[in-house]
Every structure is written in C-alpha cells, then in structure tokens.
Amino acid sequence: MKISNLTKDRIREFLAEGKRFDGRKPLDFRKIEIETGVSKFAEGSVRVKIGDTEVVAGVKLDVTEPYPDSEDEGTLITTVELLPLSSPKYEPGPPRIEAIELARIVDRGIRESGLIDFSKLCIEKGEKVYGVFVDIYSINDAGNLIDASCLAAVSALQIARMPKYDAKKEKVKHGEFTSETLPLTKAAPITVTFYKIGNKILVDPTEEEDEASDGRVSIALSKKTGKKEDILINAVQKGKTGTFKEEELFKIIDLAVEKAEELEEAIKIK
Amino acid sequence: MSVDKKTVKQKSEETETEKIEVKRKITIPGEKIVSGRDFLPGEGTIREGEDIVARRFGLADISGRLVKIIPLSGTYIPRTGNIVIGRVEDVTFNGWIIDLKAPYSSFLSLSECSRYIKGDLTEYYNIGDILVCKVFSIRNKSIDLTIKGRGLGKLERGQIIYINSNKVPRVIGREGSMIRIIKQETGCEITVGQNGVVWILGNKIEDELRAKEAISFIVSKSYIEGLTDKVQDFFKNKKEEK
Amino acid sequence: MTYTKRLDGRKFDETREIEAKVGVVKNADGSALFRFGDTIAIAAVYGPKALHPQHLRDPERCVLRCNYDMLSFSVAERKKPGPTRRSQEISKVTEWALSPVIDLENYSNTVIDVHITVLQANASTRCAGINAAAMALANAGVSMKELVSSVSIGKIDRKKVVDLSKEEEDYEEGEGATDIPLGFTKSGDICLMQLDGKIRAEELKEVIRTGKKACKEIYEIQKKALEAVGEEI
Numbered sequence: 001m002k003i004s005n006l007t008k009d010r011i012r013e014f015l016a017e018g019k020r021f022d023g024r025k026p027l028d029f030r031k032i033e034i035e036t037g038v039s040k041f042a043e044g045s046v047r048v049k050i051g052d053t054e055v056v057a058g059v060k061l062d063v064t065e066p067y068p069d070s071e072d073e074g075t076l077i078t079t080v081e082l083l084p085l086s087s088p089k090y091e092p093g094p095p096r097i098e099a100i101e102l103a104r105i106v107d108r109g110i111r112e113s114g115l116i117d118f119s120k121l122c123i124e125k126g127e128k129v130y131g132v133f134v135d136i137y138s139i140n141d142a143g144n145l146i147d148a149s150c151l152a153a154v155s156a157l158q159i160a161r162m163p164k165y166d167a168k169k170e171k172v173k174h175g176e177f178t179s180e181t182l183p184l185t186k187a188a189p190i191t192v193t194f195y196k197i198g199n200k201i202l203v204d205p206t207e208e209e210d211e212a213s214d215g216r217v218s219i220a221l222s223k224k225t226g227k228k229e230d231i232l233i234n235a236v237q238k239g240k241t242g243t244f245k246e247e248e249l250f251k252i253i254d255l256a257v258e259k260a261e262e263l264e265e266a267i268k269i270k
Numbered sequence: 271m272s273v274d275k276k277t278v279k280q281k282s283e284e285t286e287t288e289k290i291e292v293k294r295k296i297t298i299p300g301e302k303i304v305s306g307r308d309f310l311p312g313e314g315t316i317r318e319g320e321d322i323v324a325r326r327f328g329l330a331d332i333s334g335r336l337v338k339i340i341p342l343s344g345t346y347i348p349r350t351g352n353i354v355i356g357r358v359e360d361v362t363f364n365g366w367i368i369d370l371k372a373p374y375s376s377f378l379s380l381s382e383c384s385r386y387i388k389g390d391l392t393e394y395y396n397i398g399d400i401l402v403c404k405v406f407s408i409r410n411k412s413i414d415l416t417i418k419g420r421g422l423g424k425l426e427r428g429q430i431i432y433i434n435s436n437k438v439p440r441v442i443g444r445e446g447s448m449i450r451i452i453k454q455e456t457g458c459e460i461t462v463g464q465n466g467v468v469w470i471l472g473n474k475i476e477d478e479l480r481a482k483e484a485i486s487f488i489v490s491k492s493y494i495e496g497l498t499d500k501v502q503d504f505f506k507n508k509k510e511e512k
Numbered sequence: 513m514t515y516t517k518r519l520d521g522r523k524f525d526e527t528r529e530i531e532a533k534v535g536v537v538k539n540a541d542g543s544a545l546f547r548f549g550d551t552i553a554i555a556a557v558y559g560p561k562a563l564h565p566q567h568l569r570d571p572e573r574c575v576l577r578c579n580y581d582m583l584s585f586s587v588a589e590r591k592k593p594g595p596t597r598r599s600q601e602i603s604k605v606t607e608w609a610l611s612p613v614i615d616l617e618n619y620s621n622t623v624i625d626v627h628i629t630v631l632q633a634n635a636s637t638r639c640a641g642i643n644a645a646a647m648a649l650a651n652a653g654v655s656m657k658e659l660v661s662s663v664s665i666g667k668i669d670r671k672k673v674v675d676l677s678k679e680e681e682d683y684e685e686g687e688g689a690t691d692i693p694l695g696f697t698k699s700g701d702i703c704l705m706q707l708d709g710k711i712r713a714e715e716l717k718e719v720i721r722t723g724k725k726a727c728k729e730i731y732e733i734q735k736k737a738l739e740a741v742g743e744e745i
Contacts, residue, residue: 001357001369001371002359004399004400005398005399005400006400006427007430010429014475017475019475019479021429021479021482038632039552039583039585039586041585041587041588041633042585056583058584060590079593081593083581083627083629085540085556085627085629086539088539088561092595095593133584133585135584135585137629140537140538142538142539174588174589296738296739298735298738299613299656299657299658299659300613300657300658300698301735314655326653326655326656327650327653341653342741343541343542343651343652343653345561345652345653373560373619373621373622374562411620436653
C-alpha cells in the first residue's frame with residue numbers, strides 16, 4: 001500500500017520530537033551485518049544487511065581491452081539490479097532508472113576515491129587489461145539500498161582475490177583464484193545518504209520514511225591515507241524533487257564526515 | 271496419523287463451553303490430517319476418499335467433527351461483512367477506489383456514503399486518506415464497500431501498520447480480549463482491519479511505540495498457548511524497564 | 513563402462529548435501545531457499561495480487577508468472593545481467609511444473625508471481641529453483657494440492673546417477689553425459705521433464721523410476737523445512 005497522508009504527518013510529528021517509528025533517533029543506523037563469501041564462484045562476494053534490507057554484491061574479473069585514453073589501466077563496470085523478488089514494487093524487465101542511478105552512484109564513489117589501483121591491472125599495454133565487474137543485487141528492499149549497495153560493493157572488492165591467468169591462452173582461468181587480493185589502496189569510500197522530511201534530516205530510512213521524504217543527498221567520502229585529516233568527499237548525488245536550503249546542505253556535509261567515521265567503526269566483517 | 275486429544279481448561283474470560291482442542295500441528299498441502307468418514311472438511315482442507323487432506327499450509331485444527339486449516343500466511347481474501355481499513359487510491363465521478371491490500375480492486379460508491387455529498391468528491395475523501403469501511407458485497411471478484419455505519423469513516427492522525435491478515439484474529443483475541451489489554455496498557459485508540467491494516471493513535475509517542483511492539487509480539491508468537499498471559503508479562507516487563 | 517566411480521565420490525543414487533529453508537525474503541508473501549551441494553537457489557512468491565494491465569487477466573483462473581534468473585557471479589565465467597533465452601525457457605518449464613498443483617481457479621483475475629534467483633550455480637539450477645518455489649508457494653499460503661519436487665538424473669556413459677554436478681555434465685568419455693531434469697508432484701505425476709544427450713528407451717524408463725524415488729526423498733526435506741516454521745511460532 002502506498003503511504004497514507006496520516007502516516008506522513010505522523011512521521012513528521014514524531015521527528016519533531018526526534019523520534020522515529022522504530023524507536024531510532026534520526027541519525028541512527030539500523031544494525032549492519034556483513035557476511036563474506038556468499039557465492040564461491042565469484043572472485044569476491046558479500047551479503048550486507050542494514051536492518052531488514054539485504055543486498056548481495058559480487059566481483060568478477062575478466063580480460064578486456066583498455067579504453068583508448070588509458071591504455072595501461074584496468075577498467076571498472078558497476079551494475080545494480082533491483083530484483084523483483086526483493087519488493088512488490090519491482091517488475092521483471094530491463095533496469096529501471098532507480099537501478100541505473102544507484103549503479104552510477106556506487107561507481108562514482110569507487111572510482112573517485114581511488115580505491116582500485118587501475119595501473120596494477122594492466123596485462124599488456126594497449127592490448128589487454130583486467131576488467132573489474134561489480135554486480136549488486138537487492139534481496140530484500142526495506143529502505144536505504146544506496147548505502148547498503150555502496151557498502152556491499154566496497155566490501156566485495158576488499159575481500160576479492162585475483163583470478164588465475166593463463167598466459168599462453170591469454171585468458172583468465174574462470175573459477176580458479178590466487179590468494180592475491182585486488183590492487184586496492186586504503187581509500188575505501190563510505191557512502192551516507194541523508195533524507196529530508198519536512199525540515200528534519202535523517203539517515204537510513206525505512207521504505208515508509210523514504211516515501212515520506214522529499215529529498216535526499218548521498219555523499220561518498222574516503223581517506224586516501226586512512227587518516228582522518230585526509231578525509232575527502234568523492235561523490236555527491238542529490239535526488240528526488242525536494243530542495244535543500246544552504247544551511248541544510250552545509251549541516252549535511254558536516255554530518256557526512258561524522259557519520260563516515262562512525263560507520264567505519266561500526267562495520268565488522270564476519 | 272494419531273490424533274492427540276486433550277481438554278484445555280479455558281480462562282474465565284473465555285466462553286464456558288469446553289472445546290476438545292487438538293495440539294495443533296503444522297501441516298503442508300497434500301498431507302493427510304485425519305482419516306474417517308465422520309470428519310467434515312472445513313476451510314483449507316479437502317476430502318480424498320477416507321482422508322481429510324490439507325490444501326493449504328497452516329495449523330491443522332480439529333474441533334469436534336470439523337477439520338480445518340488455520341492459515342499462518344497468505345494475502346487477504348475479502349469476505350462480506352469484514353471491517354477493513356484502506357487507502358484512497360483514486361477518486362472517480364461517483365466514488366472512490368480503495369486499496370485494501372487485497373488481490374481485487376475495491377470501490378466505495380457515493381451512494382454508500384453517509385454524508386450528503388455535494389460538489390467535489392475530493393473534499394470529503396482524497397487520495398492518500400485512510401478510511402474504515404465495511405465490505406458490503408463482492409461480485410465478480412470486485413469489492414463494494416460501504417462507509418455507512420457506526421465506527422466507519424475517515425481516520426485522522428495516528429499511524430498505520432501492516433500485519434498479516436491471518437494474524438488478525440489473534441491480535442483481536444476472543445471477543446476482543448487481546449486488543450483490549452493493549453488498549454488499556456497503552457491508552458491508545460486502535461482499530462484492527464480484517465485485512466491486516468491496523469490504525470494506532472496514542473497520546474504520547476512512547477505509547478504508540480509500545481502498542482506496535484505488543485502487536486509485533488503477538489504476531490510473532492501467534493499460536494503458542496497462554497498467549498494472553500505472555501502479553502500481560504510483556505507489559506509488566508516494559509513497566510519495569512522504565 | 514568407463515564411469516565406475518563418481519567424480520566427487522558419491523554413491524550413484526546419492527544427492528549432494530541438501531539444505532532447505534523457508535522465509536528467507538521478508539518482503540515476500542512466501543519464500544524459500546534450496547541447495548544441492550554448491551547450487552543455491554532462492555524463490556520468492558508475491559500474490560495472489562491484482563494483475564495490471566487488465567487485458568492480461570484471466571477470468572477463469574489465476575495467471576502464474578515464473579521468472580528465473582542467475583546472479584552474474586553465480587558462475588565461474590561472469591554471466592551478463594539480464595534474461596537470456598535459456599533463462600526464459602527455464603522460467604516457462606518452471607511455470608508448467610508448478611501449475612498442476614496450484615488451485616489456480618480459486619484466484620481468477622489475479623496473478624501469482626514466482627521469482628527464482630540462483631545465487632550460486634553448479635548444475636541442477638532449475639531443479640533447485642523448482643524445489644524452492646514449491647516451498648515458497650506453500651509458505652505464501654497459496655491453496656495447492658501438494659508440493660512439487662525436482663532433481664536431475666544423469667546418464668554418465670552407461671551409468672545412471674542422481675543429482676548431476678557440473679563436472680558430471682561435462683563428462684565426455686564413453687557415451688558422454690545425458691542430463692535429465694525431472695519434476696514430480698507428491699502423488700507421483702511427472703510435471704517436469706527435459707533431456708539432452710543420448711539414451712536408450714529402456715534406460716530412460718529406468719531414469720524416470722530413479723527420479724521418482726529421489727524426489728520422494730527430496731519431498732521429505734521440503735516438508736521438514738516448512739514444518740520448521742512451527743518452531744518459531
């Protein structure tokens with residue numbers, strides 16, 4: 001059922017007192033769980049749960065041609081599929097705009113943070129490089145797929161291992177892995193999306209809260225050297241039709257830095 | 271399959287007649303519940319020769335000669351007379367299309383409205399409004415609703431939660447006993463639609479949250495014995511937590 | 513006979529390790545997971561619910577829509593996301609396998625959506641999918657006659673085996689591998705049968721008998737998984 005007028009109003013009334021329907025405070029995340037190795041044929045795969053929201057992400061590598069303007073660098077392709085099994089609102093068919101936008105947000109965060117050292121993914125300059133494929137699927141959509149997807153993508157990359165390479169055939173040995181991890185830097189991006197309901201800001205919305213909100217801003221941050229002083233914002237996406245006042249956005253930027261630190265502490269890889 | 275029979279002494283607030291209740295067993299479609307020509311196949315069951323066989327997943331319940339399945343899951347199938355809570359999806363020239371979370375569309379006709387309606391229908395009930403209605407007839411799988419009657423009408427304020435419609439009888443309790451406990455303990459106004467849509471309005475946020483928790487508790491423990499006691503314990507523990 | 517011992521050491525009539533669990537997707541009306549060894553499938557059921565657009569509705573019965581797909585990283589060589597001709601065919605045979613047991617006439621003008629996703633693939637994916645889907649339909653409270661159970665039977669060279677692994681599918685010596693996915697209703701009717709390879713008529717009859725027996729064992733596991741819901745109530 002779509003959200004009702006009275007629920008929308010009630011959400012705002014609760015928020016005015018700093019409360020939410022599930023007892024959380026506006027800036028509280030639900031419980032985050034990360035499980036690794038959910039699909040053994042992937043170079044790396046991860047299941048992330050934020051509350052009841054569940055996504056799985058997998059990393060696969062293959063040999064591909066480099067882009068003409070970066071002949072000695074590997075490539076990255078990020079895909080998101082909002083599976084019909086994860087919510088009654090998704091129908092089978094080609095990716096909807098929500099899936100496309102989500103994939104691009106995740107991709108920008110990873111690319112701009114410099115997490116992957118693409119120069120180390122070159123096999124033969126101008127001819128062959130490793131293409132990294134990150135595929136994310138929703139398994140249960142209970143709100144906040146953006147943060148869950150970004151977290152899943154980065155975690156999957158962090159635990160992934162390089163596949164074995166057959167130098168003679170110049171092909172990847174599919175399904176056979178080395179113990180070597182992917183060439184990654186310390187700059188793991190963390191994305192936090194802030195939602196606006198009325199004039200209150202909150203994070204990690206349930207589906208209802210998302211429906212009740214007018215605007216959202218996703219911010220991806222990373223620390224190149226792993227040190228707090230070096231924190232940088234790598235990607236921003238404002239979504240939905242509502243607008244933000246300057247003070248609201250400045251507050252969100254500060255909160256993003258704070259929240260990214262908190263999330264880093266909270267993430268425990270099982 | 272042998273049938274365990276035990277006589278359960280009911281609580282004083284429940285009816286005086288003693289029921290021979292069977293320890294309810296989860297049964298899957300296609301499995302035999304009992305054998306015997308004396309038994310009558312009730313809801314969710316079918317007779318196959320000597321046997322009464324389950325046709326739906328749920329708890330097998332044998333009361334006297336009647337064998338039925340108490341469903342634990344499944345979408346709401348409307349019945350005439352049900353009090354339901356729905357959301358206005360659209361407004362037409364002569365009524366409102368209501369979403370009841372049912373597989374069929376529902377319509378509240380102007381003629382089933384108690385007020386004298388003049389002019390723009392949206393001034394009375396608009397898209398997004400929540401209404402308590404009664405299912406007045408079901409024809410060709412489309413549902414006709416009425417809003418004429420005591421306790422029916424538009425709901426204001428409060429919040430809506432969703433539970434599986436099969437759990438509604440447990441949340442309401444025998445003759446409303448369970449829902450009364452929740453209302454008393456939290457001071458909330460609560461209306462439970464047969465379609466699993468529940469409206470809660472409390473004076474304080476904490477009261478609404480506690481009512482929701484109590485309902486979730488009942489839904490998760492719907493078929494254990496002594497649920498009424500456990501719900502009372504639930505509220506006692508909540509008070510001690512403070 | 514070249515195939516005297518199974519590649520993974522199993523007995524010829526032994527399935528891989530099976531895992532069955534119900535209620536794995538919270539949003540769904542019913543859901544389940546089914547695993548044969550390294551093949552894992554999850555199924556989620558939504559419905560019966562309203563079917564839009566109206567012209568697709570059937571006034572006599574419910575429309576059953578099955579949608580099978582595999583995660584891109586469920587296989588060793590990445591599968592590009594999106595439907596393929598193979599996944600569309602599997603979706604259809606799945607629909608045909610499940611339809612006979614569902615009381616479709618009870619839900620006219622509506623739709624029941626069955627979504628199957630393969631999380632990890634090592635042969636017999638459609639069988640795992642059907643097993644998960646049957647449990648998910650029951651879990652969703654859909655009125656149905658009984659469950660459906662499915663397994664792949666193989667003829668590896670001249671040997672009959674239960675629950676082929678991918679390695680066995682790729683066997684090339686002797687008469688090679690013939691893969692036969694089968695599905696049976698609980699009462700023993702065949703609702704799924706496909707074959708590709710080379711097999712004699714009498715061998716095929718043997719295969720069907722073997723499949724029926726194996727499915728009886730699988731049924732008991734599906735039943736247990738559904739009954740386990742009772743422990744949480």
